[in-house]
Amino acid sequence: MKKILIVEDEQKLSRVIELELQYEGYETKIADNGKDALRFMQEETWDLVLLDIMIPELSGMEVLRRLRRTDDHTPVILLTARDQVHDKVSGLDLGANDYVTKPFQIEELLARIRAHLRRPIEVTRKSEQLTVGELSVDLHTRQVIRSETEIELTPREYDLLVYLMKNKNIVLSREQIMEQVWGYDYYGDTNVVDVYIRYVRQKVDKEFDIPYIQTVRGVGYTIKDVSK
Incomplete structure (x- = not known):
């Protein structure tokens, strides 16, 4: 129960x-x-x-x-x-x-x-990591690092980044992101996704030469591993 x-x-x-x-x-x-x-x-x-x-x-x-x-x-x-x-x-x-x-x-x-x-609670091993180029996320410690610089994210920004990285090089619609990151089918305005993408970009991409998070006009967003 x-x-x-x-x-x-x-x-x-x-x-x-x-x-x-x-x-x-x-x-x-x-x-x-x-x-x-x-x-x-x-x-x-x-x-x-x-x-x-x-x-x-x-x-x-x-x-x-x-x-x-x-x-x-x-x-x-x-x-x-x-x-x-x-x-x-x-x-x-x-x-x-x-x-x-x-x-x-x-x-x-x-x-x-x-x-x-x-939604099952995600159980991760201590060493489990996600990587995109020089960006890495430790799923156990929730530490986010790019080019040896630690990046601080809010819980929602972290969840958004992890979802993008788990689906790197895949274009995700706003509706997909809303459902998976916010945890329910969102029936209203999906502009909140755009707002949080902007927040994450400010922290993950702004201070670096290569932007990983890409906008696909008319579709949604993706995070690209430029090493591929």
């Missing part, structure tokens, strides 16, 4: 979510503030966390920030009444896997949950 932590201070909403999840066969627990949420995360192992941004004592963003210091794997879906791009991007930058804007249909939330629980 999969375990889901519901972090939500609106009692009626958290109860509705809990009942729906239990009906679907999930084990659940509710935290109505950030401090309890962190305590539950430390005391137990969760398959997925539903995390409201606006909660008392510690904000959802702060809970997420602290969680990701020690846990890169547990899927986190943000629940927010805010429909601002900045809030969504901030949450994704901190390591959230997905977000749902209130009010939402419970069927959509359940579909997002199923999608994330289907």
Whole structure:
């Protein structure tokens, strides 16, 4: 039985979510503030966390920030009444896997949950690396190096780079990138992919002579191994 932590201070909403999840066969627990949420995360192992941004004592963003210091794997879906791009991007930058804007249909939330629980946690060996030319990524330590220079990436930028490198020399559409990196079929504007490609380029390509990340007009993006 999969375990889901519901972090939500609106009692009626958290109860509705809990009942729906239990009906679907999930084990659940509710935290109505950030401090309890962190305590539950430390005391137990969760398959997925539903995390409201606006909660008392510690904000959802702060809970997420602290969680990701020690846990890169547990899927986190943000629940927010805010429909601002900045809030969504901030949450994704901190390591959230997905977000749902209130009010939402419970069927959509359940579909997002199923999608994330289907994704296996990647288990890597200490020595496993991806390389493209002089760019390398250690999948165990998450260290990114180009030409002996270490590059710092946010969790979302790292996931995007890894997906490109795993598919080097293959042109990937924005929809493919969105589904694989963000973890669900995205039905809205895919401009967020362009934004994150720009972020990664600034860090991986800008200071070097040869750009690895290429735009294929009308299709999407690829990372090219120029040594091939």
